[in-house]
Amino acid sequence: MAGQLSDAHGELIERARRKAHYLYEGVATPHRSCGIALAETFGLATPAYQSLRRGGITGRGTCGAVRAGELVLGELLGDPDPTGAVTEALRDAVVWYQDAVDTQLDRGASPDLVCLNLTRPHGEFHGAARHQFCTSLVASVAGLIAEALVRVGAADAINVTEPPGDST
Numbered sequence: 001m002a003g004q005l006s007d008a009h010g011e012l013i014e015r016a017r018r019k020a021h022y023l024y025e026g027v028a029t030p031h032r033s034c035g036i037a038l039a040e041t042f043g044l045a046t047p048a049y050q051s052l053r054r055g056g057i058t059g060r061g062t063c064g065a066v067r068a069g070e071l072v073l074g075e076l077l078g079d080p081d082p083t084g085a086v087t088e089a090l091r092d093a094v095v096w097y098q099d100a101v102d103t104q105l106d107r108g109a110s111p112d113l114v115c116l117n118l119t120r121p122h123g124e125f126h127g128a129a130r131h132q133f134c135t136s137l138v139a140s141v142a143g144l145i146a147e148a149l150v151r152v153g154a155a156d157a158i159n160v161t162e163p164p165g166d167s168t
Helices: 007-025 034-041 047-056 064-077 088-104 115-122 128-151
Strands: none
Touching: 007 034, 007 128, 034 047, 034 064, 034 128, 047 064, 047 115, 064 088, 064 128, 088 128, 115 128
16 A cells, blocks of 8 residues: 555545645634534535544544544445445555554644643634644544545545635
8 A cells, every 4th residue: 555646646635635624624614523524525424423523522532533534434435234344445444544643643742642632732622723733633634534545446435526715
């Protein structure tokens, strides 16, 4: 799965980043929570993703954006048979994604991926600094999801429309 990405694949990844940024930022369209912004970025139904808001509602859980990434990959690459085995593509994508989260995602000063630990250094949860941090994090996660899909040969699963205008 290592190697250079084509220009077309790079554009798909950037489009996913831009769309997630646009949806989470909430400037040109109403704000969505992290999980919902990511589900919507990839054209998925959003209700279950609401539980990921603020690290599982309480802030004590793992970052909702990071968890949403695994769920998006599962929805796009998983076996539709509820008794089916984990598909090879899903396994490969999740392994790549988890490694990328560990090595590429900006955690700021946080020692882990717990929502409150990630956001606390940025002040009030509803404040501008925290919102900016999370907007960037959500956009980064969207890029990692898209790149995982590309790296396992599932670029055709990326059905991300360009956001109106340019919010970045």
